Amino acid sequence: MPEMPEAADESDHPCAGAVPLSDAHVLLGEGDPDAVARITRALRAHGAASVHAVDSPAAFLRAGTDPPFLVPRWDAAVWHTGLGGDESDLTGFLDRWRLQRSSAPVVVTDDAPSTRLALAALRGRAADLVERGDAPGLVLALGRALADRSDPLGVEGSGQTSPSMLVVGAHPDDVEIGVGGIIHRRAQAGWDVTILTMSGGEGGGDPVRRREEAHRAAEVLGARLLMEDLPDGSIADDRATVRAVERAVALASPDVVLVHSESDTHQDHRAVHRATLVACRTASRLGCYQSPSTTTAYRPNRFVELSEADVVAKLAAIGAHGSQASTRWYLDEDLLRSTVRYWGRFSQTLYAEPLELVHDKMPLGHHRSDHV
Ligand SMILES: [Zn+2]
Known part of the structure; x- marks a missing residue:
C-alpha cells in the first residue's frame, strides 16, 4: 500500500x-x-x-x-x-x-x-x-x-519548454500513413512537431501539386513541414541524405525522432531509415513507423493510443494527398481505420499506431511512463 x-x-x-x-x-x-x-x-x-x-x-x-x-x-x-x-x-x-x-x-x-x-x-x-x-x-x-x-513516448511534463518531435519520411504522405495520428496527438498536446519529407514525390505525380498537398496535410496535423529535394525512387543512404536530416535536426532539436523501419521493401524508405539513424545518433528517442511496404519482420514494441479526433485528423491529412487517393490501394479509408483499430488491441485501447523503438536514451525519470 x-x-x-x-x-x-x-x-x-x-x-x-x-x-x-x-x-x-x-x-x-x-x-x-x-x-x-x-x-x-x-x-x-x-x-x-x-x-x-x-x-x-x-x-x-x-x-x-x-x-x-x-x-x-x-x-x-x-x-x-x-x-x-x-x-x-x-x-x-x-x-x-x-x-x-x-x-x-x-x-x-x-x-x-x-x-x-x-x-x-x-x-x-x-x-x-x-x-x-x-x-x-x-x-x-x-x-x-x-x-x-499517458502514452509510451510521453515526455510531456518533463520541463519548461515543450517537447519536440521530428518525423522523417521519404515521400509525401509517408508520415501521414505511418504516424498521422501520433503527429496530431502531439501537436494538440503542445509539442513542436516537424515533418521532414526527403523528396517531392515526383515519381507519383506532378511535384508542384504534391508539394501543395504535403503542406496542406501538415497543416491539418498541426505540424511544420520541411521538404528536401532528393530524387524520388533513388534516395541513397549517403552523405547528402544524412546532411539533409542533420539540417532538420539543427532546426527542430528533437527529443523524439520517428522514421521508416529497416524492415521495409522500399529502398528509399530503408535509405532514409539508415541516414536518419546516423544523423540522429544523439536523439533521446528514435522509433520506426509502419508503411504499406513494411515487411512481416516489422516488430513494433510501442503502441501509442489515438483518440477518434486523432484518427479523423490522420484520415483528413491523408485525404489532402488528393493526387494519390485514386491510384493507391493503401489509401483506402476502411483499411486505414481498420489498421489503427487493429493496433489498438495491443494497448487495450480503441485505436493506436505502432512504433519500433530502436533507441531510448531518455534519462530515468525524464518521462512519466514507459509501460508498454
Ligand atoms: Zn514512401
Whole structure:
C-alpha cells in the first residue's frame, strides 16, 4: 500500500500536489451516499474535474458506453465490489467494461480485499485494488493509473519548454500513413512537431501539386513541414541524405525522432531509415513507423493510443494527398481505420499506431511512463 502519511481529513491531504488527478473525469460505482460524498470530496480536492456516481453494475456499464461511443468520456473509473457479483465475477465484469468501452483504467475498492479478490482484479486488468475506506490510497491509485495511461513516448511534463518531435519520411504522405495520428496527438498536446519529407514525390505525380498537398496535410496535423529535394525512387543512404536530416535536426532539436523501419521493401524508405539513424545518433528517442511496404519482420514494441479526433485528423491529412487517393490501394479509408483499430488491441485501447523503438536514451525519470 502507498506510503501516504496519515491525514485527519483527506480533502486537504498534504500530498495534494504529488498525485494530481489533473482535470480527470471519474466514474464512481458506489452505493453508499456517505462513501460517495467522501470519495468525491477527496478526488475533487486532488484535481478531479468531475465525479459521477452510479449505484449498480448495469448503470456503471451503461455510463461507460454513454454517448458518444468513440469519444472517451471517463478518464478513470472506481468500482466498489459490494455493488454486485462475487469475486470470480469481478474479472468478467471488468472484461465487459473494457469490451464495451474503454481504455479508462478501473480501480476496484473492497471492504476487506482478499487475495482471491486481488487475483480476480488482476485477471480483469484492474489498475489497482484499494480498501474501500482508504481515500488517500484511492487518490494515489487513480493518479498512478492516469499517469500510466499517458502514452509510451510521453515526455510531456518533463520541463519548461515543450517537447519536440521530428518525423522523417521519404515521400509525401509517408508520415501521414505511418504516424498521422501520433503527429496530431502531439501537436494538440503542445509539442513542436516537424515533418521532414526527403523528396517531392515526383515519381507519383506532378511535384508542384504534391508539394501543395504535403503542406496542406501538415497543416491539418498541426505540424511544420520541411521538404528536401532528393530524387524520388533513388534516395541513397549517403552523405547528402544524412546532411539533409542533420539540417532538420539543427532546426527542430528533437527529443523524439520517428522514421521508416529497416524492415521495409522500399529502398528509399530503408535509405532514409539508415541516414536518419546516423544523423540522429544523439536523439533521446528514435522509433520506426509502419508503411504499406513494411515487411512481416516489422516488430513494433510501442503502441501509442489515438483518440477518434486523432484518427479523423490522420484520415483528413491523408485525404489532402488528393493526387494519390485514386491510384493507391493503401489509401483506402476502411483499411486505414481498420489498421489503427487493429493496433489498438495491443494497448487495450480503441485505436493506436505502432512504433519500433530502436533507441531510448531518455534519462530515468525524464518521462512519466514507459509501460508498454
Ligand atoms: Zn514512401
